[in-house]
Amino acid sequence: MSHGYKIVHQSPDVKEFIRLRKSIGWDEIDFELAKNSLNNSLFNVSIYDKDSLIGMGRIVGDGHMYFYVQDVIVEPKYQNKGLGAMVMKEIELYLSENAKKGSTIGLLAAKGKEGFYTKYGYYERSGDPLGKGMCKFV
Numbered sequence: 164m165s166h167g168y169k170i171v172h173q174s175p176d177v178k179e180f181i182r183l184r185k186s187i188g189w190d191e192i193d194f195e196l197a198k199n200s201l202n203n204s205l206f207n208v209s210i211y212d213k214d215s216l217i218g219m220g221r222i223v224g225d226g227h228m229y230f231y232v233q234d235v236i237v238e239p240k241y242q243n244k245g246l247g248a249m250v251m252k253e254i255e256l257y258l259s260e261n262a263k264k265g266s267t268i269g270l271l272a273a274k275g276k277e278g279f280y281t282k283y284g285y286y287e288r289s290g291d292p293l294g295k296g297m298c299k300f301v
Contacts, residue, residue, distance in 0.1 A: 166244075167212070167213075168210050168211065168212055168217070168246070168249075169210070169211045169212075170208065170209070170210050170211075170249060170253065171208070171209050171211070172206070172207060172208055172209075172253070173207055173209060174201045174202065174204060174207045174209070174221075175201070175207070175209045175216045175219055176216070177194055177197050177198045177201060178194075179215075179216040180197055180201060180216070180219070180234075181194065181197055182216070183216050183217075183218075183219060183236050183238060184234075184236065186236075186238050186239060187236055187237075187238070187239060189236075200223075201221070203223065204221040204222065204223055204233075205221075205222045205223060205224055205226050205230070205261075206221060206222040206254070206257045206261075207219070207220075207221045208220050208221070208250050208253040208254060210237075210246055210249060210250065212241070216238075217237065217238045217241045217246065218236065218237040218238065218241060218246040218247070218249070218250055219234060219235075219236055219250065220232065220233070220234060220235040220236070220250040220251065220253070220254050221233050221234050222254060222257060222258070226261070227263075227266070228265065228266055228267065229266070229267055229269070230258060230261070230262050230266060230267070230268045230269070231268070231269050231270065232254060232268065232269070232270035232280075233270070235247060235250055235251065235254075235270075237250070247279060251279075251280075251283055255283055258301075262301045263301065264301060265301070266301045267301075268285075268301060270285060272285075
């Protein structure tokens with residue numbers, strides 16, 4: 164815990180998830196879609212300031228060969244305070260314990276955020292031969 168923030172390994176409330184997405188300019192999504200998606204995550208990390216969700220990230224995939232880092236979000240007024248790094252630290256710890264040799268970890272970085280993920284071993288794919296995107300092989 165840092166600066167009074169609470170970190171939990173559980174899915175956020177669906178309404179809070181939708182609100183957090185909207186705070187960074189992502190499209191609003193259907194409640195049931197969001198609920199079902201969150202319920203099917205392999206791993207969640209949520210950061211709260213008091214009772215308000217201010218940051219999160221999760222992993223989706225099959226839990227064996229493929230892991231996908233998804234929804235790493237920090238509310239704008241809390242950005243540039245290390246919360247994204249706190250989220251990724253928790254995600255990387257989970258992956259170090261669960262992604263075995265031969266697994267693939269992928270993500271799609273938001274435009275301009277690629278450099279944030281390179282610090283964790285992800286790299287930009289040039290397009291040859293695998294196509295565009297970022298991935299990490301364990």
